[in-house]
Amino acid sequence: MVPLNWYLMLSTVVFMIGVFGFLTRKNIIIMFISVELMLNAVNISLVSFSHFLQDLRGHILVFFIITVAAAEAAIGLALIIALFRNKTTAHVDEMTEMKG
Amino acid sequence: MNYYLLIPFLPLTAFLINILFGKKYVQERAHWVSILAVAGSWIVAVFTLLKVLKGETVNEDLYTWVLSGTFEVSVGFLIDQLTTVMLIVVTTCSTLIHIYSVGYMHGDKGYYRFFAYLSLFTFCMLMLVMANNFLQLYFGWEGVGLCSYFLIGYYFNKKSASDAGKKAFIVNRFGDFGFGLGIIVIFLTFGTIYYEPVFTQIGGVAAQTISFLGYEVNLATLIALLLFCGAIGKSAQMPLHVWLPDAMEGPTPVSALIHAATMVTAGVFLLARCSPIFSLSEPAMVVAALIGAITSIFAATIALVQNDIKRIIAYSTLSQLGYMFLACGVGAYTAGIFHLYTHAFFKALLFLCAGSVMHAMAGELDLQKMGGLKKYMPVTYATMFIASLSISGVPGLAGFFSKDEILWLAYAGPSPVGKFVWAIGTIVAFLTAFYSFRLIFLTFHGEFRGTQKQEHHLHESPKSMTVPLMLLTIGAVASGWVGIPNLLGEVIGIEHSNWFSGFMNPVLGHPEAHGTHAEEWMLMGISVLAGLGGIGLAAVFYLGRRSIPVLLAQKFGFIYRILWNKYYVDELYSHTIVRPTLWISQNILMGITDAKIIELIVNGVPRAIGGVSQHLRKVQTGLLQHYAAIMATGALIIGAWILLR
């Protein structure tokens, strides 16, 4: 049986990959996918906790997170399309009209 | 019911209406709003008087403004005999002066603004006298000060007016600093700022001393003197008197209301209100009596030689305020308040008459350019003549009764300096009569000395101005009849004729006087003689031989110059305080420390913050990655700090 710690380490690694992806990539879609990666890292840890604790709450929360992430994706893509219509770009470094 | 709330809040409503809708909607009708409100306050004040006469006093907290732990600030009202007298004085004078202003300010550009400020002032003054705690008193105190600066500088295009406003502001800072400190000491000592617990507990702490600047100071004396600082600032006593004569730059109704009848008497009110504190401290009492006496003779002598009609009356106000302080200082609080009450009427009347004269003279203030106005403005002449008789202490008029009571109690009271201040008071009575009638004779008698154009312009003032004059004249004559000395009362067959003293007894107590009837008759005779002598001398000088004063001025040129220059106090302050401060700041602070230390503090700090701001905003690059990186770094630093400590 795979011990809990392995799952948690996997979760942490995926989360960190997500964070670094978010910090380093310029394309909005890739940044958004990095956030999804972070959410899935949380899902891994929640499911494994849930399994080891023999408690259903973790599973329930995971379902909710997946649902919310779907809604989030819809909104995110809508925003990207609106941006793309105005500026034909999906790069964050061209999105610096407001600063200071 | 809290019917008395109407008294301050009617004028407040009038202020709000005028300031919010004055420019667009109310405009020339602004006076209706204010006058109706103040007249309403007057009616409620009279109603309150009737209630208090039945013995119904009020002391209640209406509303807790801030309550956090032991710190409590609330809006509360205390209505006792002292408050009632002040209410009557303030609302009566305020109503009449509002009406007078209709004529006086007619056609002024800021008509609605003037009435708005006047109503705001009335509100603050009423809050001041109706407070039941020191903080609310302080609120009213600063409020009337603020209105006073607004109104002194009302003609803000005139440099002298805005300078005078500034001067009043700065001089009052000195006094109010002490006053504020006094309230803090009270709060620290008693843990409360309400009058009632403070006055009941003050006896227990009177013997305590605290270390103040290295000296052991009696606590009661310390509190009393700190409060006294505020009183001398607001009531323009020595050495903080310099702002009041300059305050005459404001419109004349303002001088009458604020700088004669009400606001400047707030210091006397404070002394009377805090009489339980002052009575426990003999040093504070002696200081009050001496400062009052010195101010009164000092101002009276200056008034002898001035030519500006409003300034003479302003010095006369200083002098009479000195009388009131003197009275409080010898423990005769009742007499002090009595004088405050009679003085409000005849002094407001004097100012309004002066305003009426100015109105006719197209703003001319110099006595030497007037003369013979009697036949052009009979109402003004008659009323001003009666007011001058009253201030001179001619028997039967208001001023006589109050002045006589002060002098008798100073002489016969227990105060260690009583006899001395009595002597000064009597001399001042003589001087007062002299300069008051000098003003009357130079203005209304003899030949007109101004230009032809001015003479052509001379006219009696409109009804809205003369009617208040006539009404105030009734006050100047009759207001003293509620306090006829028992000695005289017996003669005319009224028992306990000093009804006023009995009325105030529950709040201010009854002063002890040790003297025989013969002595009392004698003193009364002396003060009457002093008054009549002053009038007579003025008549000889200015009606008869006009050459005498000129000759005297030449012969005693030195004294004349001192008096003409107001004892050089302004110059003294200029040389000892204003200029050294400027000199030190220019030469030592700017010369030695140069632009380094002071610049650093005065300009450097805002500039440094501005600079930091300019740098900090560069952090916000607009680039999303940077934002995320800063968030992540922040989280990392917090995590590292909490987990690794």
Place this chain on the structure above:
Amino acid sequence: MPEFVMPDLAPVMPEIVMTILALVTLIADIIFKRKETLAILSIASVVLVFFVLFGTPFKTTFNGMFIADGYSLFFKLIFLLNVVLTVLISMRYLVIERVNFGEYYSLILFATLGMMLMASAGDLIVLYLGLELMALSTYILAGFITYDMKSNEAAMKYFLLGAFASAFLLYGISMIYGLTGTTDLNAISEYIILNGLTANPVVMLSMILFAVAFSFKIAAVPFHMWAPDAYEGAPTSVTAFMSVGPKAAGFAVLGRVFLIAFGSVRMDWSAVLIPIAILTMGVGNIVALSQTNIKRMLAYSSIAHAGYALLGIIAGTGEGLASVMNYLLIYAFMNIGAFAVIIMLRTEGFKGDTITDYEGLAKSHPLAAALMLVFMFSLTGIPPTAGFMGKLYIFMSAVYAGYTWLVVVAVIFSAISAYFYLRIVMYMYMREPKESVSLAATPALGIALAITAAAVIIIGVLPSAVVSFARAAVAGF
């Protein structure tokens, strides 16, 4: 087989009604051509919810997942008030911006529903769902002017950083769940105390992650970076909405989670929040000094105000919490009031959002200038306005909790803030108007301004009703 038991729905009634009405508003969009009808409908919905709210019993339901108490009631009142004022100031503004679409109103109602769930959350799952419902709706609102690049940018930045912060929150939730085996706030607190986990690094880490996520919502430094850009770019009415609602909701969950779930590690989270509060006040006030856009300036001001309010949470007492609630209510009035004046200056072809647009406003529009003066005085904290009262109670509660030095710092920063608020007043009253500014005044805007200005003055003069209400609300906490 356990039989099915219907949970007690009475405590959730306001949320149920709100959901139905938000959906009704969404459908009504198809039926009604005039979008003003939807505005009125949404105000009517909120009023209805308001009445339902006061008939709701103080109980917990769904096994403690949902708490209806005085604390949540007070916050829900702030949210409902926020909706009413925002809708009032939006009606004409949306027409001017040419984005008069009906979904605006249902989005506002949905966002508010999310906030209400957050205020009542007794469980981390409910908390997360409420937070996401609020956030997702607000992202769309921020990008509501689809043709405007600034609005796109604001929404995009807010969205990406918001999602980023949510991931931190979820990571925190998963950790505390893994450690304690529960997501119930009270159960977490009990578990930590029973097992002596007050120094446990997992507890600390999860507390820090919560602090990060909530700091993001209340725009506390250094998690505030989204706020200036999002506030500047979003439609002004939405800026008003999100400077009050999500911030108050953030404080609601911050108070509930930190005082209940992490109540036993108070010293540790106050060690986290104190530097955050100081930085927030410092950066907010100092950077606001050099702003030229008034919306951006108010964004930094809103950051600074979050810093003041944090003081009440740091105090950690009931009195502190009550003063935070009191402050947020006052802030709703004064901030939306200020934004209402800004919206009034926005007319066809004139942005009216730079500070120099306010030059000489007192000459051309004295009433608008006077109202702005009241709001600026209140934001500065000059008595007798409500802003002074709010600050006074927060500072007093922090002093009583022993944080006098922190209050001194706050007062110094507050003094700096006078500079940029009063600069607006100075521009309005001491400068000559450069160009003629016309106002887009409507009855609805007038009502909003009247409500906010009256509240700012009345609460300033007579604060005790609001304060004692807040104290009573906290009493059942």
